Amino acid sequence: MALYARPSWQLTRQVTTDVFVVVWTGVWWLAGRALDGVIRGLASPSRAIQDAAGSMQDGFEEAARSVETVPLAGPTLRKPFDAAASGLQQVWQSAHDQVVGIEQVATMTGLLTFAIPVAIILALWLPVRIRFIRNSRATARFISTQPNLELLALRALATQPFHRLAQVSNDPLAAWRDGDEQVIDALAELELRRNGLRRPRVARLPDPPAIEGRTQPS
Structure with missing residues (x-):
């Protein structure tokens, strides 16, 4: 099995396309993050209001606890401070809800900005x-043991463009039918190259040692 074709224009297209997909994914990831940051920046005023309201609420609550220690009039003096703290709590909650809503919109927008183009x-x-990988894996099974060149040649006749077939033979189909080994080898090589494979080398057995003849006694 091969992930890429053998050195050819097909390999160039595959590598170029893969690099483009990686760059495309990275660009839209950065775009999504940037848009997320811009939208989150819109929540800055609400965050400032939330922080200010929280600080003021803490101050009024502290003042309420302080005046409560005044004998007799403590509970009465505390009421205005409690009312102010309660009002500031509502302001804080409203600002907090705005911040949460803006952050949710930022997250969803950034995610969709990245996901849609990449998908x-x-x-x-x-x-x-x-x-390509499935075809390469299937083709590899046919050449794993004994290469089935005729089948690969037939596949090449069905898939290769006409100008490449014409480079092999003026009539490659007739040559395939006649069992022309040279044409069959060339067609099989085209199919193997298209699937990023090479024909396995068949180990050649060494020649048996020569047996010296024995001289018959006269």
Whole structure:
């Protein structure tokens, strides 16, 4: 099995496409993060209001606890401070809700900005790569032991463009039918190259040692 074709224009296209997909994914990831940051920045005024309201609420609550220690009039003096602290609590909660809402919008917008373009390019690129790998794996099974050159040649006749077939023979189909080994080898090589494979080398057995003849006694 091969992930890429053998050195050819097909390999160049595959590598270029893969690099483009990686760059495309990275660019849209950065774009999503940038947009997320911009939208989150819109929550800065609400965060400032939230912080100010929280600080003022703490101050009024501290003042309420202080005046409560005044004999007799303590509970009465505390009421205005408690009312102010309660109002500031509502302001804080409103600002907090705005911050949460803006951050949720920022997260969703950034995610969609990244996911939609990447999903589109993956839907176009991934099936092509998977199909190439599956074809390469299937072809590798035919050459794992004894290369089935005739089948590979027939496959080449069905898949290769006409200008490449014409480079092999003026009539490659007739040559295949006639069992022309040279044409069959060339067609099989085209199919192997298309799937990123090489024909396995068949180990050649060494020649048996020569047996010296024995001289018959006269």
